Amino acid sequence: MFQNKQYLPIRLFRFFGLADGVSLLILLGIAVPLKYLADLPLAVTYVGSIHGAIFIAYVMSIVIVQVTVGWKIYWSLLGIGAAFIPFANFVLDRAVKKREAAFKTRAFPVLWLVYAIIFFSFMDLFAQLPIMSTFATSLGASTFVAGIAVGMYSFSNTGGNLLAGLLTDRFGPYRLLVIGLTGTSILLGTYSFVDTPEALLIVRFFHGFIGGFIVPAAFTFVANQSKEGRAGSENAITGAFVGAAAIIGPAFSGIMATQTSAPFVLRTVGLFGGFLLLAAFVVLRGQLFNRSTTRPARLPFHPALVGAFGGAFLMMFSQGALAYLLPLRVEELGFSSSVSGTLLSVFGLTAVLIFISPARRLFDQWPALTNFRIGLVLIGAAQFALGMAESLAVFYGILFVYGIGFAFTFPSINVFLYKGTSEGNRGRAYGYFYAFFSLGVVLGSSGLAFISSNLSTLFTVTAVVLTAGAVFSGLLSTTTKERSE
Template structure:
């Protein structure tokens, strides 16, 4: 028991540092790309292509994680990504940055499904699963609060290129920590003889997972618009990277607050997803219509984002047997990447014509309508069958 707790602690530490290090670049990538000659459209393409590479890697990662284990696919991506981030500091043109961003997106695609699948082995029921995912989310959120401030200050003090050196070396050190201290989790629960590996087609056609996946897409579309638009304030309004880092921290504080409410894990994860998506839609609607200040709107977006993230992972593990967790989390990560691809690409193209916030609100409400109708119709059918 004590050994299992120690092993789980190592996973949390690794995930915290990965979130911290990766989030450092959030306030500096857009101005860095603009500095070396990338237009707003090209920056959108960079983010989209990186997410497309990430999506491709997610789909490849799922079966490999289930077959060959989790630790390997946590350690190697960290080494590769650290090297690629160091290379970011050496580029002199936008084309090279695009290539590095794409390769980095593909390498990191293996990390999240492997880490979530490994963490899912430390829960005996849905409530423990929700708590583990919430703790992981809290640590990631603390990182997301601190990291933009660090990234913004580093960008202002030592420059964008030197900041990428720091990011790369930190990831390589985290990879070394993983290699020496992280252990593969052995599943204690015996598999039934009748159980069969769950394939992608079965996962995609499960009713509950269908709801989870399209909700995840809408969530990440809205999130992607924020990730694109807020750093672009440094280009359009001449704000410092330190200021945009502070704005991201407001979003992180909201996420931290909602993740700290552990009693929420007692509620049905699908209901939490519907509530969280509705809150994100209303928050971005208020942002679009200037009903709230930017900092308060970002705080609320972060709050509802924090409600959705653990619910998403819990809904997946509730619906899928343990031998299919790698594939399921791979698809979930691919859906996240797809949401980022579409949002980054569309935002880069339309931002001078239509408000990206309005488009994000429209997509969120459309998905919310479909999900709400499907879910509540299913509940009504279940009640009717009970009679």
């Protein structure tokens, strides 16, 4: 249906637009009456999950059309507005169909589906941030066990990353992406059956492990397409999708969990993964990049890889600490759980605005090591400030600074990895890279849970670790800068 020239961004938009319109009518016309007239609330629960997943896919299709086709911005605004009005999707579809030729549609670039899969993987991660620790405590877990539950995903994710890195170099990314999407989508649905802290830890372990298959495979393909001298700005585009997940994930999760439940949120994300799995079967199967064209090579020691792996660990140590501490800090100050989601979205929005603006050219013009150190210092300062602040307005300002730091850090560590690898060992390198990502989250969440102290002190500990990393990177400045720029 969507092969080659027939796979047009406009038709992708129309497909998900019609699906969104139908699911909205079913939700409002069937599920809601069943809830209130027949006392069947599960109708809204399940239909709402399906509609939410379709809506996420629909929004992604609008983003793809806006970027690849470049239609007037008001069409995107109409598309988003139509999602909330019954029958409006059908009227809009008719208008778009009449003007399809005028939009000068092009064949759908396969790379954008890989970007969407990266978005899903990080949407899965970021949607967990505002709800997992509080979900664990609602099951009867102590604060200590809640920290373990948050970190368990990333602990097992480390093993999945390492295995996926080895297999990606040998078999290519397609099989790893399919396995990862299938397992993650299914496991996200199993949270609905979790009713004890012990069961939660088991689901978190398997969820993290199978989810670890996705990112190394996807990022290996993207890196192999990068052009020499533009790795920084091109990784900023990838970072924009990660940032988009950081915006949508926490806000969607925090707001929806307040109205429904944590399992509902995770089930909805899983359904979105199911849609991407179907797209992967149709579009990615048989692509040339599915098979390795270079013999797998050993991963040599390279100073740039020290910066990549160390930076990945530090950046995600900060994210793990944020996931564990911020919801508890917000709750401690008397704010609702939805505030955690919107706060976490602020840093993502800030990073995305930098990634898509002309400012991303700085990541090619300035040394990656300079960008890396700027990013770590800003993130460390933000962590320290979070432990001191008590005003909600100040919290938003701090997360803005955190977003700037993230924007400088993410492309720089990807440049380090790009410079320190070749196509024959890049999959393995990304496996280690995201293993350090996961290890950072584990120690940033579960590791801090072992320290018996107040929240302000734990934020300070996080800031000290990040600042120390920025200082230590100076010891590698000569070799890393010479060999990674």
